[in-house]
Amino acid sequence: MEQESGEITLLLHAISNGDQIAFTQLWEIAYRELKRIASNSLKKQLPANTLSTTDLVHEVFLKLMNANDKNWRNRQHFYRVAAHAMRQVLVDLARKQKTQKRGNGAIRIQLNGEIAIDRHNLDRILAINDALEKLTQLNTRQGKVVELRFFAGLSLEETAKNLEVSLATIKRDWNLAKAWLTRELGENEHA
Numbered sequence: 001m002e003q004e005s006g007e008i009t010l011l012l013h014a015i016s017n018g019d020q021i022a023f024t025q026l027w028e029i030a031y032r033e034l035k036r037i038a039s040n041s042l043k044k045q046l047p048a049n050t051l052s053t054t055d056l057v058h059e060v061f062l063k064l065m066n067a068n069d070k071n072w073r074n075r076q077h078f079y080r081v082a083a084h085a086m087r088q089v090l091v092d093l094a095r096k097q098k099t100q101k102r103g104n105g106a107i108r109i110q111l112n113g114e115i116a117i118d119r120h121n122l123d124r125i126l127a128i129n130d131a132l133e134k135l136t137q138l139n140t141r142q143g144k145v146v147e148l149r150f151f152a153g154l155s156l157e158e159t160a161k162n163l164e165v166s167l168a169t170i171k172r173d174w175n176l177a178k179a180w181l182t183r184e185l186g187e188n189e190h191a
Contacts, residue, residue: 067081
């Protein structure tokens with residue numbers, strides 16, 4: 001794992017210097033981890049979802065490949081950017097489904113069972129995205145914690161390592177962020 005981490009960091013530096021071959025090599029190394037992250041993210045949805053794990057990873061790959069800023073500092077930074085790209089893909093899918101007004105089947109997304117969304121209420125997915133953007137403006141790290149936990153499916157320990165802070169800090173941030181999002185989303189429903 002440590003050798004892979006070092007290899008990824010070297011490839012990321014090569015990519016930031018414009019080496020397109022390094023991007024292909026990075027993809028070959030990171031693909032399995034991105035599939036695990038995508039699988040964790042999609043587990044929060046019922047089988048009616050139209051996006052497979054492979055599709056999600058490929059969409060993320062396209063987003064990353066076409067990104068203007070490819071100055072990823074290290075493995076953790078790269079996976080944070082990938083988690084954000086997954087969030088964007090899932091939110092874009094929700095927006096597309098909402099505009100198509102598809103009501104058949106259901107998508108279910110949960111923050112540890114506390115916030116649930118189904119396709120009959122795609123506004124809720126978008127509300128979570130908007131609330132997460134507000135939270136990130138108020139507290140960047142809490143926003144990143146939610147994004148890594150919810151959209152990338154990382155454990156508390158993996159999130160702590162990725163953000164390079166203690167596990168206790170991540171637990172506190174996660175609990176505060178969940179409470180804030182629950183309150184924010186609840187207020188938006190009554191507005």
